[in-house]
Amino acid sequence: MFGRRSIRNKLAIALWGAAIMAFAAAGLALALFEDLTLERRVGQIMEPYAQLVSVGTEAAVAFEDPGRAQEILNTLRTNPQISLAEIILRDGRLLARYGSRSRATALPVSLKPDGVYLNHDNAELMQSLQDGAHLRLVMSLNELNRQTRNVLWVFTAGVLVLLVAITLGLRAALQKTIISPISTLVETVEQVRTRADYSRRVPASGVDEVARLGQSFNAMMGVIQEREDDLRRLTLFQRTILDNAAYGIISTTTEGIVSSFNRAAERMLGYTADEVVGKLTPVCWHDQEEIARRALQLSEELGETVAPGFEVFAVRLRHNLPEENEWSYIRKDGTRAPMFLSVTALREDSGRITGLLGLIYDLTERKRAE
Numbered sequence: 001m002f003g004r005r006s007i008r009n010k011l012a013i014a015l016w017g018a019a020i021m022a023f024a025a026a027g028l029a030l031a032l033f034e035d036l037t038l039e040r041r042v043g044q045i046m047e048p049y050a051q052l053v054s055v056g057t058e059a060a061v062a063f064e065d066p067g068r069a070q071e072i073l074n075t076l077r078t079n080p081q082i083s084l085a086e087i088i089l090r091d092g093r094l095l096a097r098y099g100s101r102s103r104a105t106a107l108p109v110s111l112k113p114d115g116v117y118l119n120h121d122n123a124e125l126m127q128s129l130q131d132g133a134h135l136r137l138v139m140s141l142n143e144l145n146r147q148t149r150n151v152l153w154v155f156t157a158g159v160l161v162l163l164v165a166i167t168l169g170l171r172a173a174l175q176k177t178i179i180s181p182i183s184t185l186v187e188t189v190e191q192v193r194t195r196a197d198y199s200r201r202v203p204a205s206g207v208d209e210v211a212r213l214g215q216s217f218n219a220m221m222g223v224i225q226e227r228e229d230d231l232r233r234l235t236l237f238q239r240t241i242l243d244n245a246a247y248g249i250i251s252t253t254t255e256g257i258v259s260s261f262n263r264a265a266e267r268m269l270g271y272t273a274d275e276v277v278g279k280l281t282p283v284c285w286h287d288q289e290e291i292a293r294r295a296l297q298l299s300e301e302l303g304e305t306v307a308p309g310f311e312v313f314a315v316r317l318r319h320n321l322p323e324e325n326e327w328s329y330i331r332k333d334g335t336r337a338p339m340f341l342s343v344t345a346l347r348e349d350s351g352r353i354t355g356l357l358g359l360i361y362d363l364t365e366r367k368r369a370e
Contacts, residue, residue, distance in 0.1 A: 011171070011174055011178075011179060012171060015167050015170055015171055015174075016167060018167075019163040019164070019166070019167045022163055023156075023159055023160060023163050026155075026159045027152070027155075027156055027159070030151075030152060030155050031152065034148050034151070034152070038118065038144075038148075039116050039118055039123075041144065042116055042118065042123040042125075042139065042141075042144065043116050043125070045081070045139065045144075046082075046116065046123065046125045046137050046139055047125070049076060049079065049082065049137060050125055050127045050135055050137055052072075052075070053072055053073065053076070053085065053087075053135055053137075054127065054129055054135060056072040056075075057069050057072045057087060057096075057129065057135075058129075058130055060072065060087075060095070060096075061087065061089070061095065061129050061130055061131055061133045062130065062131060064089065064095065066095050066096050069087050069095050069096035070096040070097075070098070072096075073085045073087070073096050073097070073098035074098055076098055076137075077098075079139075080143075081139045081140050081142075081143050081144070082098075082099070082137060082138070082139050082140075083099050083122070083138050083139065083140050084097070084098070084099035084136070084137070084138035085097065085098040085099060085135070085136070085137050085138070086098075086135070086136040087129065087133060087134070087135055087136075088111065088133060088134045088135075088136060089131075089132075089133050090131060090132030090133060092111075095133070099138070111126065111134050112124075112126045113126065114126050114127050114128055118141075120141075121140065121141055121142070122138050122139065122140055122141060123138070123139045123141055124136065124137070124138050124139075125137040125138075125139075177208070177210065178210055181202070181203070181204075181210045181211075181213075181214060182210065184202050184203065185202050185213065185214060185217060188200045188201075188202050188217075189217075192221070198221055198224045198225035198228050199221075199225060200221060201218045201221060202214045202217055202218060204217070204218055242260070242262040242263075243262060243263045244263075245262060245264055246264060247264055247359045247360060247361055248262065248264045248265035248267075248268045248269070248339075248358075248359070248360030248361075248362075249262040249264065249265060249357070249358070249359060249360070250262075250265050250282060250357075250358045250360065251346070251355055251356065251357045251358070252281065252282065252310075252355055252356045252358070253354075253355050254314070254353055254354065254355060254356070255310075256281040256282065256283070256309075256310035256313075256314075257278060257279075257280075257281060258276045258277050258278070258279070258280055258281065258282070259277060259278070259355065260273075260277065261273040261276050261277055264360075265360060268329070268331075268337070268339070268360060268362055269285050269329065269331050269332060270331045270332035270333055271285075271332050281310050282310065282313065282358065283309055283310055285329050285330050285331070285332075286327060286328075286329065286330070287327070287328045287330060287336075288308070290327060290328060291308050291309065291312055292308045294308075294312045294325070295307060295308040295309075295311070295312050298312060298315055298316070302315065302316075302319065313341075313343050313356065313358070314343070314345075314353075314356060317343065317344075317345040317353065317356070318345075318353065322342075323342070323343040324340070324341070324342045324343075325340075325341055326338060326339070326340050326341075326363065327339050327340075327341050329360075337362060337363075337364050338362075338363040338364060338367050339360050339361065339362060339363060340360070340361040340363055341358055341359070341360055342358070342359045342361075343356055343357070343358045343359075344356070344357045344358075344359075345357075
């Protein structure tokens with residue numbers, strides 16, 4: 001199916017396919033970047049709060065004052081993303097807590113090393129305090145995920161608009177520089193083929209490959225037109241000679257079918273060219289008894305059997321011998337006339353015979369004078 005499409009459609013499919021793959025790759029790259037940098041971004045949010053709590057609870061931890069510690073933790077209400085904050089003493093006792101346990105992950109059995117820990121819905125930060133105490137902060141990732149989704153949507157829309165603009169721009173540029181010139185060239189070639197109009201040319205400005213293709217086509221058409229004009233002049237010249245020659249001139253194929261019949265031959269034999277060209281053989285206006293006698297004579301001369309028929313005019317030429325003889329021609333109206341026939345082989349450069357050419361001279365006046 002793809003191979004049958006026009007170059008315009010193929011190019012459009014290629015451009016849009018490339019745009020879609022670029023869009024998917026960009027989206028995947030952004031999603032991967034967001035995922036890989038999530039821990040760093042969570043740390044940037046939680047670490048300032050952890051540092052604030054660490055400084056504010058130094059005395060509360062030192063004197064194990066839960067009230068003061070609770071006051072410090074309550075200041076975290078300004079950030080609704082923090083769902084749980086706990087200060088755990090060296091011996092594992094809970095000094096203060098902010099938030100509901102139902103909204104947070106359960107208290108770990110053993111304290112984790114300092115750092116940020118991520119799961120599907122929450123992020124947990126563990127930080128050491130003085131005297132061996134630990135601070136545990138739990139933040140919901142819902143807001144951060146929402147922001148990430150918004151960024152992805154904005155990025156997706158921007159990339160999509162950019163890719164569509166680039167694709168349409170490239171398509172317009174390629175349409176102008178490649179598709180249109182090639183389409184014009186194809187249409188011109190089709191017109192040359194169907195109308196044999198070798199004067200057709202295509203616009204070909206520039207130095208790129210498409211322009212050079214058009215220039216080469218125009219040059220080729222110029223050469224073909226020149227040869228066509230020469231051939232037309234030569235054909236006209238040959239036709240003039242054939243039509244005005246005093247001799248009858250008849251050409252045939254190797255099978256004997258008449259391929260040309262000049263005006264002198266029409267006058268001599270009474271047939272028109274339309275009646276014989278492509279339809280009859282010279283045997284039709286020859287005496288069959290003469291042909292049979294000539295066949296026997298040639299069989300004895302050449303040492304091979306020559307069948308009566310058109311072969312009597314061609315066999316000597318195949319042996320590179322001349323073929324000239326006097327014949328009694330039978331005109332279309334049935335009257336007879338003595339004719340002198342000289343047959344020449346039409347050959348290719350390789351020597352292969354492609355047809356025969358006969359020159360006929362009417363001997364009636366000569367015979368009458370004799």
